[in-house]
Amino acid sequence: MTGKGMMNAFLALLLLAPSALSAAERLSEREYQALWCEEAGGRAEAVLPDRARVDCLTGEHAVEVDFAPKWAEAIGQSLYYAAVTGKKPGILLIMRDKKDRRYLERLLRASAGLGITVWTVSPRELKAGGGPLLQAHAE
Numbered sequence: 443m444t445g446k447g448m449m450n451a452f453l454a455l456l457l458l459a460p461s462a463l464s465a466a467e468r469l470s471e472r473e474y475q476a477l478w479c480e481e482a483g484g485r486a487e488a489v490l491p492d493r494a495r496v497d498c499l500t501g502e503h504a505v506e507v508d509f510a511p512k513w514a515e516a517i518g519q520s521l522y523y524a525a526v527t528g529k530k531p532g533i534l535l536i537m538r539d540k541k542d543r544r545y546l547e548r549l550l551r552a553s554a555g556l557g558i559t560v561w562t563v564s565p566r567e568l569k570a571g572g573g574p575l576l577q578a579h580a581e
Contacts, residue, residue: 469565471508471536474536478498478505478534478561479497479505482500482505483500483501484498484499484503488527490523490526490527494522498532499529500532502529503530504526505520505532505533507533507534507536508536509535509538510542510545513533513548514548514552517533520533521558530558530559532558532559534562534563535560535561536562536563537562537563538565546562
């Protein structure tokens with residue numbers, strides 16, 4: 443194969459690779475938020491008096507939704523939302539692959555004793571057709 447032919451093959455592979463991913467693996471944070479919040483019976487993007495937005499406000503929790511690498515930010519945001527709303531703090535951690543387990547472990551360790559309920563969701567769970575899980579990991 444010539445250099446130009448290899449380049450064309452490489453470009454074709456790059457263009458096809460994203461389409462090989464399932465729809466669940468390409469979901470944005472906001473899409474996970476909307477799916478989970480609906481399943482939890484909450485209100486997405488609830489606006490606070492200071493114009494901050496809670497990702498999902500349920501009857502019991504003020505929930506921050508974030509991809510796993512943003513676990514530390516999620517702690518502060520969930521605690522703030524809880525303080526303003528009077529609800530319990532919660533975090534939905536989006537875990538896209540096995541390596542994200544380390545972020546969940548960090549989150550659980552750092553939030554121990556803070557009363558934060560932590561849920562996880564992954565593309566695999568969404569692909570299974572069961573929808574986002576409402577199972578809490580820790581409180």
